[in-house]
Structure formats: structure tokens, C-alpha cells
Amino acid sequence: MSTQQPRPAKQPWSRSNAAQRREIIAASVLPLIVTAAIYWILKIDYTVALIGVFLPLQVLSAAAVGLRAFGRRGIWDALLLVLTIFLSANVLVLLASVLASVIGKGFGALSSQFFLQNNIYVSTTTSLEYGGVGHAILGSLIVVAITTLLAVPLGISIAVFLTQSQSRLRGPVRTFTQAISGLPSVVSGLFILSIMPYLHLQHVGFAGALALFPLMLPTIARVAEEALRLVPADLRMAALALGAPNYRAFFKVILPAAKTGIMTALLLGLARVVGETAPLVLTLGSNNSTNLNPFDGGMASLPRYIYSFVNTKYQTSQERAWGAALVLLMVVGLLFGAARVLGRKKSLKTKASKATKKGNR
Amino acid sequence: MANELATASTLHTEDVSVWFGDRQVLDKVSLTFPANQVTALIGPSGCGKSTFLRTLNRMHELIPGAGLAGAVYLDGKDIYGENVDAVDVRINIGMVFQKPNPFPTMSIKENILSGLKLSGRKIGDSEELVETSLRRASIWNEVKDRLDDQALSLSGGQQQRLCIARSLAMNPQVLLMDEPCSALDPGSTRRIEETIEELSDSMTIVIVTHNMQQAQRVSHQTAFFLADDNTPGGVVEFGSTEDVFNRPVDARTNDYVNGHFG
Numbered sequence A: 001m002s003t004q005q006p007r008p009a010k011q012p013w014s015r016s017n018a019a020q021r022r023e024i025i026a027a028s029v030l031p032l033i034v035t036a037a038i039y040w041i042l043k044i045d046y047t048v049a050l051i052g053v054f055l056p057l058q059v060l061s062a063a064a065v066g067l068r069a070f071g072r073r074g075i076w077d078a079l080l081l082v083l084t085i086f087l088s089a090n091v092l093v094l095l096a097s098v099l100a101s102v103i104g105k106g107f108g109a110l111s112s113q114f115f116l117q118n119n120i121y122v123s124t125t126t127s128l129e130y131g132g133v134g135h136a137i138l139g140s141l142i143v144v145a146i147t148t149l150l151a152v153p154l155g156i157s158i159a160v161f162l163t164q165s166q167s168r169l170r171g172p173v174r175t176f177t178q179a180i181s182g183l184p185s186v187v188s189g190l191f192i193l194s195i196m197p198y199l200h201l202q203h204v205g206f207a208g209a210l211a212l213f214p215l216m217l218p219t220i221a222r223v224a225e226e227a228l229r230l231v232p233a234d235l236r237m238a239a240l241a242l243g244a245p246n247y248r249a250f251f252k253v254i255l256p257a258a259k260t261g262i263m264t265a266l267l268l269g270l271a272r273v274v275g276e277t278a279p280l281v282l283t284l285g286s287n288n289s290t291n292l293n294p295f296d297g298g299m300a301s302l303p304r305y306i307y308s309f310v311n312t313k314y315q316t317s318q319e320r321a322w323g324a325a326l327v328l329l330m331v332v333g334l335l336f337g338a339a340r341v342l343g344r345k346k347s348l349k350t351k352a353s354k355a356t357k358k359g360n361r
Numbered sequence B: 001m002a003n004e005l006a007t008a009s010t011l012h013t014e015d016v017s018v019w020f021g022d023r024q025v026l027d028k029v030s031l032t033f034p035a036n037q038v039t040a041l042i043g044p045s046g047c048g049k050s051t052f053l054r055t056l057n058r059m060h061e062l063i064p065g066a067g068l069a070g071a072v073y074l075d076g077k078d079i080y081g082e083n084v085d086a087v088d089v090r091i092n093i094g095m096v097f098q099k100p101n102p103f104p105t106m107s108i109k110e111n112i113l114s115g116l117k118l119s120g121r122k123i124g125d126s127e128e129l130v131e132t133s134l135r136r137a138s139i140w141n142e143v144k145d146r147l148d149d150q151a152l153s154l155s156g157g158q159q160q161r162l163c164i165a166r167s168l169a170m171n172p173q174v175l176l177m178d179e180p181c182s183a184l185d186p187g188s189t190r191r192i193e194e195t196i197e198e199l200s201d202s203m204t205i206v207i208v209t210h211n212m213q214q215a216q217r218v219s220h221q222t223a224f225f226l227a228d229d230n231t232p233g234g235v236v237e238f239g240s241t242e243d244v245f246n247r248p249v250d251a252r253t254n255d256y257v258n259g260h261f262g
């Protein structure tokens, strides 16, 4: 609207000049070169080179640059910086290598038929052009969806109880939730397996969902509790002072303010159960064909599929397992993306309504 | 419909004493707030002004461990009476807090209408209600082009006036204000003081303030609270603002309003 030229952004707080920048680059590159040289010449172990040579060198050089630039304070800044970058780089490398190996080994198995077909008529040696994991994708989604439907309302209710009530039972409930979160997944599976006869359940999808439920519940409850706790008490007071009954103050003010945190709770809960194998092996049964009924007949699932194919010694079977692992990662990614989009829906809506209002003026 | 303002009410407390756990912090406070009058509550920090204010619209009982004795009458009816719902009390007696607390997930407009939604009442002509409420809190001109912006995009002073407007949209008979200007610049403070003066035409106002000039500018009557060491707080002097500031009866009042302690 204004005719003024935009001014270039100035950052008077950035103090580094060209000479310093050269020093920083040198301090980052030199340790790398020296380490590489020692590694090649002395043929020492890779880990030893990284931790015994590279890290000390990098720390020293960074401390030197820090000292020259900022004095004593610079040393600590530099040390912290080096350690932070080094440790996060390790995590990133770990993550990247997991992804790379799954993609590298699994990508060859992917094709549209691998997503769409099921496992009937597939034997351990059947070529990769036949059969797929469609039935296992659907099975996993159905089982996880049922678990989510059961765990989300109860988990959020627990979080609400722990944060909004003054009840004396809060302590025991919190301890109990924490105790469940330490439950090994195989025990959860065994427990459901042992009570299945009393529930008149065979090895069916619903039994699998029940076995995942104790794993998902505490994650959701605890993360949602943290999210609700972060909402300032002021807001609740403001709502109550306007004549809101407790439940409306909660649904209209507190819950919306904690929405992103609760979405995170859902995501972490999903992440916790979607790759679980042991409880499903025990309770879900298995199925080579597509079964959409969680109350009748065994159901396939991606972890179970991976588990059974990777245990054979045949090349194609192992490739199938890796392909299924990649599909599992993709499913997780899609679920995360979907939850993020849902979490952002509200702000998108207000933006859209704003845009139309502006247009009408 | 929004112009049809409720009439102001008389608020009257009788021997209100307050406890937090076993500790008594207020002792037998009896005050009368006549309709359409502005009453200032002054006194040193920690003497129980905010606590007393919260007993007037039943926000006090929300604090764990809170206790209360005595009675508070709104137009002769005890708000702590047996068949009285705290929610109805808070609808009729609005409150503005010391720190601005607009609802962060709502737009400016939604904040204004939030009271009606939260108390489950029907919204008549919302556009008109939003405009009159914002006008009465003298913030309309600043926000009329951005009603759909997030409330947190406003400055602190604007947020406080938005919170006042939010209370006004409920059309209360009494408005309680706890140091509403303590976080504001002189300009916003002056505007809120003007707002208070206009509002007293249609409602009864009780305001806690640490600013002696402000108390003298806006209020008709003043109550001076004091808590001696380790004793519960109480009212030392209560009368017309004119008298309390210029002809105080109690020596401690004289010291306080002239800035000798507190």
C-alpha cells in the first residue's frame, strides 16, 4: 500500500565479521581434515577416530576461536555449540541410516500391486510380481483405529481428571497410569490372550486392538495431561468469571488452547502402537487374504507380515519384508501428516474467513 | 436490544470474613456499594483487597481451601443463598482482572461474544452487540477494521480494554475491577478512567487501585483496607472519597493516602 521501498533487513546484533567467519570455517574444516588423514594413514578404527581424535580436536579449535572472538565466555559458548552439534548429528545420522537401509532394501519391492494385492497364492518363493501387503495395510489401520477410538477418549478423560479436578484420587490414578506405561508389550498381549476365552473372542482384529490399548493409553494420558497443564489458570478464571459452567469453560476455552498438545498426544500414541508386533502375534492371528471384519477371523497386519517373511531364508520373502517395512514407515508418515493437518484446520479456517471478509469490503 | 441496559444494583456485604485453610485473611468486612456509584478499594499490598473482591462474585470459592463467613446481598438477595447458582451470580456481576486475559484461541469478535456463549445465552444481533461493547470500552476505533484478528495481536492496553468490553457484553449490573490499569500506559489508563465514568450511568462499579490519584479521579466513595502484622485484614475507614482523602478520621488512613506508608 505504501510507496516506500522495503528497507533491507539489518541485523545490528550479528557481530561476526569476515575475518571471524574465515576462522570459524577453518576451525570446522581443519579437525575434519586432520582426522581423515590420521584415519587413512594409521588405519585406526572409525569410532576411535571419531571420538578419540575428531571430537577433542574440534573442541580445541572451537574453544580457540571462541576465546579469540569473545574471551573466556567464548570458550563455554564454543564447547556447548560443538557438543550440541556433535550429538544432534549423531541422532540425525542414526535416523538417516535407518531410513536409508529401509528405503534401500525395501524400495525394490514397491509397485502398485504390492500396495493393492493381498497374500493369497503367495509362497515363500513366489516372485515379487505377485501378491502384496494391501490386506496388511488395511488390517493395521483397522486395528490401530479401534485402539485409538478406545484410548483417546479414556486417555483424555484421565488427563482432564488429573488437571481439572481436586479429587484425592488423582495421585493413585497418576501412579496407575505410569505403571501401565511400563508394561512390556508382550505382557499386554499375553494378558489379552489369557482373557480372550472369557470375552468369547477368537484371534480377531478386536482382540489385537485390545492388546494395543494398554500401550497407547498411558502415552495419550500423560502427554495430554502436560498439554492441559500448560494452559494458564487465568483463562479458566476468565471463563468462569463470565458465568461459564465448568464444562463449558473446559470445552470452549481450555481444550482449544491445549489443542496442539493434545494432537501431539494422539501422534505419540499412534507412534507407540503402530509398529508393535508381539501383542499382535499373540492375539490377532493372521490372514493371507483381506479381512475387514474385526470380530470374525484373523487379520493381517504390517508388523506381523514383516515378522513372518523376514524369518525365511528366501531372497524374495526377505525383500517382501523390507518392502512392508517401508510401507509401514509410509503409513506412519501419512498418519502424522494427517494429524498435523487436522490440528491446523482451525487456523486455516479463520484465515479463509478473513480472506473472504477482506474481499467483500 | 443491546441498548436496553440492565439497571444498576446495590451490593451490600455483611460481616464478610475469609479464610485460606486455617489462616484468616479478612475479618468482618461490611460495606455498601450503592447503585451507580464507583467505589475504590485501597490499601497496602496483601491486605485482602483482591480476596474481598472475589467474594463479591463468588470467584473466591474456586480457590482450594477457601472459606467464608458473612453474607453478600445483591439488591437484598444473598448471593450465597441456598438456591442461588454461582454461575448466575457471575453473569450479573462481571469482573476485570489485573492482568489482561483475552482468550488466545479466539478472534477479537469471538472474545466479545464469548461470555454469551460460555454462559449459554442466546446471541441476538451479534454485530451490534460487538460494536456497542467495544465502543463502551472505548476501543472500537482501534479495532473496527480487524475484528477477525486474533485477540493476542492487540497491545497490552488494548487487550485490557478488550477484556472490559468482554465483560460489558454480558450487560452486568455490577462490574468488579482489580487494578485494571496497573499494566497500562497513561493514555490507556485515562481512557479506562473515562470509560468507568460513563459506565457508572448503567452499573455499579467496585475498583481496586494502588493509584491514589486514580481513586480520587474515578470514585465516589472509598474503602481503606489494612492488615496489621499477622492479623486478618479489615476496613479501617469507609466514606465518600472526598472525606477519606481530605478529612480522614483515622490517623493510619491519613498516613496511607498521603504516602507515608504502604
Ligand SMILES: Nc1ncnc2c1ncn2[C@@H]1O[C@H](COP(=O)(O)OP(=O)(O)OP(=O)(O)O)[C@@H](O)[C@H]1O
Binding pocket: B020, B025, B043, B044, B045, B046, B047, B048, B049, B050, B051, B052, B063
Ligand atoms: N490462593 C491463596 N491461597 C492462600 N492465601 C492466599 C491466596 N490468595 C491470597 N492469599 C493471602 O491472602 C492475603 C490477601 O491477599 P490479596 O491478594 O487479597 O491481597 P491484595 O490486597 O489484593 O494485595 P495486592 O495489593 O498486592 O494485590 C495475603 O496475605 C495472601 O497471602
Ligand SMILES: [Mg+2]
Binding pocket: B049, B050, B051, B178
Ligand atoms: Mg490484589
